[in-house]
Amino acid sequence: MLEIDRTVSARVTAPPDRCLAVLTDVAGYPRWARLVGAVDVLDDDRVRLRADVLGMQVAMTCVLERADGSATLRRQPNDSDDDEAFVAAWTVREAPGGADVELNVRAAMNAPGPARLLRGRVERKLADELLADFAAAV
Numbered sequence: 548m549l550e551i552d553r554t555v556s557a558r559v560t561a562p563p564d565r566c567l568a569v570l571t572d573v574a575g576y577p578r579w580a581r582l583v584g585a586v587d588v589l590d591d592d593r594v595r596l597r598a599d600v601l602g603m604q605v606a607m608t609c610v611l612e613r614a615d616g617s618a619t620l621r622r623q624p625n626d627s628d629d630d631e632a633f634v635a636a637w638t639v640r641e642a643p644g645g646a647d648v649e650l651n652v653r654a655a656m657n658a659p660g661p662a663r664l665l666r667g668r669v670e671r672k673l674a675d676e677l678l679a680d681f682a683a684a685v
Contacts, residue, residue, distance in 0.1 A: 548630070549656045553674040556649040561685035563616065563646040566639045569685055570618040573611050579684035580677055593623065600672055605656075607633060616640060631656050635677070650678045 559566065569575070573594050576583040587595040589608065598605045612619040622633035632655045640647045652674040 549654070549669065551652060551654040551656075551670050551673060553670045554649060554651040555674045555678045556647060557678055557682045558642055558645060558647050559682050559685050560645040563639045563641050566646050566648055566681075566685055567616070567618060569681065570637050570639070571611060571613055573609070573620065580680045582672060582677065582680075596620075601668060609633070635673075648678065648681065650674055650681075652677070 561569075569579070573596070574586050574588050576586055576596070582598045582600060583596060584599055585597045589595055592610050594609055594611070596607055596609050607622045608625075609620050609622050612621060617636065617638045619634060619636040622631070624631070632653065634651075634653045636651045636653075638649045638651075640649075652670075654673065
């Protein structure tokens with residue numbers, strides 16, 4: 548099991564409401580997030596997200612949880628034996644000239660042996676690159 552827990556942050560020039568609008572529009576992620584290939588809206592609460600993480604194709608059903616100043620994308624298990632997890636928790640706070648944005652990515656993935664050897668690269672792809680893409684988009 549490949550386990551990740553990484554937090555990254557950045558200051559962006561966009562106001563917090565603009566940041567949260569982009570983060571809660573999960574269907575729009577493929578327009579700005581390089582690792583997200585496609586998002587299919589299943590219903591008001593759930594989406595099917597497809598991504599490419601260093602050549603490893605990932606497909607997962609997720610739910611978006613909204614709260615004041617935050618948006619959390621959480622993978623839903625496929626069945627009761629599914630022990631994989633993925634949570635991307637975004638926090639947005641007002642800051643001088645824009646917003647401070649923090650992303651915490653927690654994941655547990657059944658990955659082939661070589662993927663576990665690339666743990667640092669996977670962490671950077673899932674957290675650092677995702678935050679950088681977001682910052683460039685807003």
